[in-house]
Amino acid sequence: MNTRSKSAAQQTRSLRKRPVEKNEETQAVKIAKVEVEGQFYSVKAAPKSLWQAQRQMNEEIARSSSSNSQNTRKKSLRNKETMKFGNDKYLYTDHNENNDDRMWQNVKNALEARESVFGTDGVNLKLPSEQNMDSLCKAQDFRRWSFLQYSEKGCVLEDTVASDGKEIMRNMLKNSTEEDEKVARDEINKIIADAGSGIILKGSSSRREIKNGNFSVFVNKTQLENLTESAMAGLRFELIDRNIVDKAPFDKKIQTALENLEREEEKPPYKETHHYTCTPECVCCRPSGSFPAPPKGALEPLIHTKMVKGITLRSRQYFDVGESVTDFFGNVIHDGQMDDNNYAFELYSEVNDRKVFEKMIRNNESKSSRPLSEDYCKNLKELIGHNFSIDPKQKGSIGRFISSSCMGNLVPHVVYKNGINPLNAEIAFTACMPIYPQQELSFFYSCGYIYKNLKDSCLCGELCCIRNMHLFPYIRKDDVIKFYKKLYGRLHEEFKLRVLTKNSVNC
Numbered sequence: 001m002n003t004r005s006k007s008a009a010q011q012t013r014s015l016r017k018r019p020v021e022k023n024e025e026t027q028a029v030k031i032a033k034v035e036v037e038g039q040f041y042s043v044k045a046a047p048k049s050l051w052q053a054q055r056q057m058n059e060e061i062a063r064s065s066s067s068n069s070q071n072t073r074k075k076s077l078r079n080k081e082t083m084k085f086g087n088d089k090y091l092y093t094d095h096n097e098n099n100d101d102r103m104w105q106n107v108k109n110a111l112e113a114r115e116s117v118f119g120t121d122g123v124n125l126k127l128p129s130e131q132n133m134d135s136l137c138k139a140q141d142f143r144r145w146s147f148l149q150y151s152e153k154g155c156v157l158e159d160t161v162a163s164d165g166k167e168i169m170r171n172m173l174k175n176s177t178e179e180d181e182k183v184a185r186d187e188i189n190k191i192i193a194d195a196g197s198g199i200i201l202k203g204s205s206s207r208r209e210i211k212n213g214n215f216s217v218f219v220n221k222t223q224l225e226n227l228t229e230s231a232m233a234g235l236r237f238e239l240i241d242r243n244i245v246d247k248a249p250f251d252k253k254i255q256t257a258l259e260n261l262e263r264e265e266e267k268p269p270y271k272e273t274h275h276y277t278c279t280p281e282c283v284c285c286r287p288s289g290s291f292p293a294p295p296k297g298a299l300e301p302l303i304h305t306k307m308v309k310g311i312t313l314r315s316r317q318y319f320d321v322g323e324s325v326t327d328f329f330g331n332v333i334h335d336g337q338m339d340d341n342n343y344a345f346e347l348y349s350e351v352n353d354r355k356v357f358e359k360m361i362r363n364n365e366s367k368s369s370r371p372l373s374e375d376y377c378k379n380l381k382e383l384i385g386h387n388f389s390i391d392p393k394q395k396g397s398i399g400r401f402i403s404s405s406c407m408g409n410l411v412p413h414v415v416y417k418n419g420i421n422p423l424n425a426e427i428a429f430t431a432c433m434p435i436y437p438q439q440e441l442s443f444f445y446s447c448g449y450i451y452k453n454l455k456d457s458c459l460c461g462e463l464c465c466i467r468n469m470h471l472f473p474y475i476r477k478d479d480v481i482k483f484y485k486k487l488y489g490r491l492h493e494e495f496k497l498r499v500l501t502k503n504s505v506n507c
C-alpha cells in the first residue's frame with residue numbers, strides 16, 4: 001500500500017522545505033524556517049517580545065475567563081438531553097441564551113488582555129496593510145501557478161513552478177475568447193462580492209452544544225435535525241494534552257532508541273518550558289522560545305454551515321500575524337501504520353530531515369545551551385532516516401479540525417515542546433494573516449492533497465481556490481485586493497460594532 005500518497009500533510013511538508021540560504025543559517029537562532037511561497041508566508045519565529053507578550057496575554061485571558069466560566073458552567077448543566085447515533089450516546093445542551101454573547105465576551109476579555117500588554121495605542125488590530133496586500137497578491141499568484149502546474153504535471157517542483165505555471169496561464173488566455181473573458185469577469189466579481197461568506201462562521205442564538213467525553217462541538221438548531229452518523233464520527237474523538245505513542249509496532253531498533261531517549265528525559269537535558277522550543281530546522285536546536293503557547297479556549301469547534309465540510313474551528317478572539325493560535329498533537333506513528341487517513345501530519349522524512357538531525361548533532365557544542373549527552377546523540381542518530389507522523393484521528397488536540405484552504409490563515413511549524421525527541425514533536429500553528437473573531441481557521445494542506453481530495457468540493461471560498469482554476473488567467477491584482485478588502489472590511493466592521501465601540505482602541 002502506498003501510504004505516502006495518503007497523508008494530508010506529506011506534500012505540505014516537502015513544500016515547506018526550501019534550500020537554506022547562507023545568511024539565514026547565521027541567523028537561524030532567530031528565524032524559524034517555515035513555508036515560503038511568496039513573501040507573505042515568511043513568518044519569522046516570534047521575537048522574544050512577542051512570545052513574552054503573548055504569554056502575558058494568555059495569562060490575562062485565562063484569569064478573566066475562569067471567573068466567567070464558573071458562572072456559565074452552572075447554566076450549561078441545565079437542560080441536558082441525550083442523543084443516540086448507532087451505539088454512541090451523546091449529551092447535548094439546549095442553550096436558550098445567545099451563545100454568541102459568550103464568544104463576544106471572550107473577544108472582549110482577549111482585547112483587554114491585549115491592551116494590558118500593549119497599551120491602547122499599541123493594540124494591533126488592523127486590516128491588512130498595503131504591504132500585506134502586496135504579499136497576498138504574490139502568494140495568490142504562486143498558488144495559482146502551483147495548481148496549474150500540478151494539474152498538468154502531477155507534481156510541484158518549486159524552482160519550476162513559477163515559469164511553468166505562468167506559461168500554462170498564458171496559453172489559457174491565448175486560447176480564450178472575449179466572451180470567455182466576460183463570463184469569467186462576472187464570476188470573479190461574484191466571488192469578490194461574496195468574500196468571507198464561507199469562512200466567517202456566525203453562530204446562531206439557538207445553537208446546541210453536543211458533548212462526547214471532554215470534547216464538545218456547536219451546531220445550529222437546523223443542523224441538529226440533519227445530523228447523520230457520519231457527521232457525528234468526528235465526535236468519537238478524545239482530547240489529549242500531549243503526543244502518545246504505542247511503540248509496539250515500531251521496528252526493534254527504533255523502539256530501543258525511543259525508549260532510551262525517554263529514559264534520558266527522566267533527567268531531562270532541558271528544563272520543562274512554558275513555551276515551545278525550536279523547530280527541528282533551527283540549527284541552534286535548543287529551547288530558545290521560538291513560539292509561545294497558544295491561548296486556551298481561543299477556538300471553538302462547530303459544524304460548518306455546509307455540513308459536508310464537517311467540524312471546523314472558529315476563532316473566539318483576534319490574533320495578529322505571527323501569534324500562536326493552536327497546536328496539533330496525537331498518536332505518533334510511522335508510515336507503515338498509516339491507514340487511509342486524512343489526518344496524519346508528517347513530522348520527519350528521510351529526505352527532508354536527515355541533514356537537520358545531522359547538523360543538530362554536529363552543532364552540539366553550543367556555548368549558550370547545555371549540550372546533548374553522547375548517549376542522546378547516539379539514539380537520535382538511530383532515528384535518522386525514519387518517517388514519523390502525528391495522527392490525531394482518534395486522540396489529539398482540536399487542531400485536527402483545522403480546514404484546508406487554498407490560501408490559509410495559519411502556517412504550521414514542527415516544534416519540540418520538551419526536549420528533542422520525535423515523541424515530543426508537535427505542530428504549532430501561527431497566524432500568517434490577521435485573524436478575527438468568527439473567522440474559520442485554515443491552512444494550506446498541500447497541492448497534492450487538495451488536487452486529489454478537494455478539486456471539485458473545496459469550500460475555502462478563496463479567489464485562488466482550486467475550484468476556480470478556469471478563472472485563474474483572468475484574476476488580476478486588483479481583484480485580489482478587492483477580495484481581501486471586502487473580507488476584512490466585513491470582519492473589522494462587526495468587530496468594531498460588537499467590541500471596539502466600548503473600548504478606546506484607535507483603529
Ligand SMILES: C[S@@+](CC[C@H](N)C(=O)[O-])C[C@H]1O[C@@H](n2cnc3c(N)ncnc32)[C@H](O)[C@@H]1O
Nearest residue numbers: 234309310311342343401403404457458459460
Ligand atoms: C483533517 S480533516 C478536517 C476535520 C474535518 N472537517 C472533520 O470534521 O473531522 C479533513 C477533512 O475535512 C473536510 N475539509 C477540510 N477542508 C475542507 C475544504 N476546504 N472544503 C471542503 N471540505 C473540507 C474534508 O472532508 C477533509 O477530508
